Amino acid sequence: MQHSKNDVWVGLFVLLGAAALVFLALQSANLLQLDWRSGYQLTARFDNIGGLKPKAAVRSAGVVVGRVQGIQFDDKTYQAQVTLDMDKRYVFPRDSSLKILTSGLLGDQYIGIEAGYEEAHLADGDRITATQSAVVLENLIGQFLYGKAEESAAPTGSKP
Secondary structure: OOHHHHHHHHHHHHHHHHHHHHHHHHHOOOOOOOOOOOOEEEEEEOOOOOOOOOOOOOEEEEEEEEEEEEEEEEEOOOOEEEEEEOOOOOOOOOOOOOEEEEEOOOOOOEEEEEEEOOOOOOOEEEOOOEEEOOOOOHHHHHHHHHHHHHHHHOOOOOOO
């Protein structure tokens, strides 16, 4: 009898450990978000979102102040429409701007919000119009190579 009682406790402990590992894995991959606090939603349009994904962080001064809730393509403006779920503890002026930034050189992309100076604050359902798209590494390399090609094609030694 005592032997089977120990087996039950060991089995329960193993199950709790496995559940904790699954929880930590989902939480670290941003696939699970347990946050019951209510917030407010904002929308913004970008010409290019790069590798931005739903559930990506929205940061201001390095602090996570919200998450990307969804990304859709607007076939009328040919832009990406991003819906943000902002934490209600943080309020930003109406003239704030958004940038898509990258953590490190090749890290995950997130949205950075820079606070403006207006006294009126953003509210649920507002749209932020001041946006800056993601910097795409391939485009930068192409521009660099194109600039080098133009330099080599330009005549040298010609004086006006």
